[in-house]
Amino acid sequence: MWWLTLLACMQADEPIEPNNTDAIVMEVPSGTTGHRLKGLLEEHDLFPSDLPLADVQWKLFLRETDTRCLKAGRFEVNRGLSLNELVNTLCGVPLSDDVPFTVVEGWRIRDIDAALVQKGWIKPGEYATLAYSPPEGLPLPHQPSSLEGYLFPETYQVNAEGFDPMDLLTRQVQTFHDRFYSTQGENLGANSLEEVVIMASLLEREEPSDLHRPMVAGILFKRLTNNWALGVDATSRYTLTDWNDRRAFLKKLRDPDDPYNTRLNKGLPPTPIGNPSLSALNAAMNPTSSPFWYYLHDHDGNLHPSRNASEHESLRATHNVY
Numbered sequence: 376m377w378w379l380t381l382l383a384c385m386q387a388d389e390p391i392e393p394n395n396t397d398a399i400v401m402e403v404p405s406g407t408t409g410h411r412l413k414g415l416l417e418e419h420d421l422f423p424s425d426l427p428l429a430d431v432q433w434k435l436f437l438r439e440t441d442t443r444c445l446k447a448g449r450f451e452v453n454r455g456l457s458l459n460e461l462v463n464t465l466c467g468v469p470l471s472d473d474v475p476f477t478v479v480e481g482w483r484i485r486d487i488d489a490a491l492v493q494k495g496w497i498k499p500g501e502y503a504t505l506a507y508s509p510p511e512g513l514p515l516p517h518q519p520s521s522l523e524g525y526l527f528p529e530t531y532q533v534n535a536e537g538f539d540p541m542d543l544l545t546r547q548v549q550t551f552h553d554r555f556y557s558t559q560g561e562n563l564g565a566n567s568l569e570e571v572v573i574m575a576s577l578l579e580r581e582e583p584s585d586l587h588r589p590m591v592a593g594i595l596f597k598r599l600t601n602n603w604a605l606g607v608d609a610t611s612r613y614t615l616t617d618w619n620d621r622r623a624f625l626k627k628l629r630d631p632d633d634p635y636n637t638r639l640n641k642g643l644p645p646t647p648i649g650n651p652s653l654s655a656l657n658a659a660m661n662p663t664s665s666p667f668w669y670y671l672h673d674h675d676g677n678l679h680p681s682r683n684a685s686e687h688e689s690l691r692a693t694h695n696v697y
Contacts, residue, residue: 387436391421392454401450403465404550405529409442411553412465421454421461442466448473448532473532478547480528480652481579483613487526487650496538505544513545514552516560516568524572524647527551547650555656562660575659576647580609587678588658594670594680596662603668605637613648671696 401419403412413433416422422433440462448469452461476494478487488503506522515525527550533543556568563571574592582591598605611627612618613635631639635648651659667680669687673694681687691697 387439387458389457390455391457395454397453399452399454400470401452401465402546403445403447403450404546404553405447405531406550406554407445407447409437409440409445412442412445416461421452422458447530449534469532472534472536474535475530476533476543477530478526478528478650480655481576481649482528483649484521484523484526485616491538491540494535496535497540502540502544505541509544513548515548515556519569521646522548524576524650525551526650527554528650528652554653559656559660570643571656571659572651573643573647575651575655576649577605577607577609578658579649579651579655581607582678583676584678585654585658588655589661589663590665590667590680591670591678592658592662593664594667597668599642602641604639604641605643607637610635610637610644610648613644
């Protein structure tokens, strides 16, 4: 077939640079696909992108190569390997000093910092300082004043012996770009990326069910459009040192000067209140309309929407939620 002839031109079984065994440590982010792999190889000069029809040849290479086995982590490779050998290496075991670190969905910058401190990998505030004053050149369409909301929650393989907080931070933003912005960035509509991310961070805390998040997003956007206060209590917890400090939380709910108080202040909070999952981001991008204006969760976490204040109060009494 003609495409086999074209694939042969790429010489997937031939060394990229024969006899060059200089070690290259290559980082493969979690969730890397065969299409994303091409860019990673190019970054390390491991793919001959100057070949005629390089993009076409890479697609043909993927037709003949199963890349579903790709692993996340750091791998030692070299230019003496062929493309087939590179893929086999990246499907193998990462370097032994890599360990998993999970960023939980909804965690704030301060929560990530605290988890890294608990691991003994950083000093308190070391990660947070970088995240609150991000460097330029990150794969975002604007330069944010803070990376809250853009630090994608995922399990990352990290070098525990020589942990670099900037490395983790940049990988998180790159994962946000690869998993969300690269596919949805052109579909933001009337909302800015910042507004979508803020809404997604609210959904992450407001609705645990992926199924119901689009409806809750529709309710919250409808409140915004109609100049209602959002009434999302989770926003008043954002600045608390301890998210579950009830006394401090109740004080925040009564504070009209708190910009994160969405009971007393209209509009979105000034920043995201955590780092949302892909589910929450997609829900913020795709809110569904409904006749509902209110909602609550019973003590088992089940969602109960209502069409008006009277229905809402009746549901509160029924489920003893106040």
